[in-house]
Amino acid sequence: MARLNPTTRLTNHPAGILGGSGAILYVLFIGLPVLALLIRSAQQSDFLDAVTSDTALTALRLSLVTSIISMAVVVALGTPFAYLLARSDQLWARVVDSLVELPLVLPPVVAGVAMLMAFGRNGLIGSEMTSLGITIPFTTTAVVFAQIFVASPFFIRAAKLGFQSVDRDYEDVAQTLGVSPWRTFFRITLPLAAPAMFTGLGLAWARALSEFGATMMFAGNLTGETQTMPLAIMSAMETSLDGALALSVVLLAGSIMLLVGLGLLTRRRWQRR
């Protein structure tokens, strides 16, 4: 990878001039709306009331619970899967690997429609499930389904890269020391891949919290059951801008806390910084 010589004066370098103006534009473009959101909310008199309203708290609780369940499923199933993808160079693994990217490029609304076609009352396997007494669409389970669908690639990709970055020789050496492959995985591979996995978890979690399109299609907008924060903001917009603003600020604060928290976990105490 080519790097800029640190002694190069960036003011005279094309990367410095173009990159600098790009950086300024970018900070304004991202920062201005966020700032506007905060300023408008601060001007509100009933900000606290809006935040602590029943609708807001219910939506917040639902968002937290569903996204935590989604992340638990994604980490539990995605970790061994990502390890397999990282360590296998067989054809099927490469095919599955590209399939992992599909939810990233698929519009969430389409994902919601697709899940409806599969698990819906008249869906591919939905009708059998209905006869067994299992109903998924327009339930809290559907919210979790939608979140897993759109968010899992962020974790799986990051975890796969994390596992790939662990030199196989570490695992070999651990086994020559008399440690079984299972214990080697938990004592060497997993801790070394953990920082990358936390980064992936952060992205996946943020994506799950912000999930809107697939949830709307597949889970609907029922207060207390499927109405997560983004859907609550959408509904609030129809009645009062102030309510929507308050909810937005809460979601923003949550996302930033997630970013900071996972950023701390990603720090490797064992490496030179």
Add this chain to the structure above:
Amino acid sequence: MILQNVTETAAKGWVECRVGDFNLQTEWEVQPGQVLVLFGPSGAGKSTTLRAIAGLLRPVRGHVEIGGRTVYDSDEGTWLPTHERRLGYLTQQYHLFPHLKVAENISFGLSDRNSASAKERVNELSNLLQLDELEERYPWELSGGQQQRVALARALAPRPAMFLLDEPFASLDSELRRNLRRELRVMLAQSPVPVMLVTHDREEALALGDSVQVINEGRTLVTGEPLAVLGQPGQGRVARLVGVENLFNLTIAERNPQDGTMSCIGQGLRLEVPLDSRITEGAGPEGDQDRVTVGIRASDIILAKEDLSGSSARNRLQGKVIAVESRPPGYAVTLKLSSDHDAEILRCHITGAALDEMGIRVGQQLWAVFKASSCFLVDEEQPTESSPD
């Protein structure tokens, strides 16, 4: 301690491996406390042999015995996984676990890492390898030599029944390498287990090896004592692999059986070399039997400013210095043996003190002196296989 009797068993076996297009056939036997050096160029199959013994690679066929147990046998279908083979495996890149402190690295292979006996073992080893002050550090905070000492302590901790060392000192500078070699010798004397050491460094093979096995292109060319194999190798291919500095293609001019020598000439040279029985018996095709390849080690040559005609050395050659290069720990001096542009050259190794004392510089005329017994005959097989590189 309980396993002391196990460690005093020879390690032996043979494997046939296939890695892509590469085929490897090796056989080995190492006595406890002995070091068998696998010597050869990169890609020869040395590391593959170690990986096969460790069970990190599955051979096509073979039989591997470690600590008196059969850990692999293709006929009986025996296969013990790596972690049950009781090995100490040291690599060139150390592979210290970066997320664990020095003490945690050393205790990694101990069954009960938090027990008092494990702590005692860690202390014992860090004492032995002078790592006491470093126990709380992370690997990135250590120098290369310290890292390799930690790797050595970690490998020793579970008391392996065999040591596999894969160019363990290759990424260290030469002085550190010498120190660590000495430490390794001490360690090995304390835990007498069979050791296999992979290297392409002649000095290392001579310093550590009790025997040397030269491997090239997946085949063993020769096994024997380090000095015999690496000093005066009898085969042309081996001579080139171990880096015999001077090889001359000459013709026998005269045999002197009463002296046990013969005179060989060619390319403006005349050398007195030991008489070889194989050649007097006249093996080989007609006309070829008088052609010989003569090897002389650079370190067997004495340089002098004047012709030492009064000496017992049978060979005295005059030449002009065309190059002086540093070759730690000494210097390499290259002589051109006549003024012809295609004249033979002779490489000699001398110490820095000798270089200074004699004031050797390029362009100087010097005499190279060596005994007939410093010359050895090298067998050149017919080129049935393509030669390496």
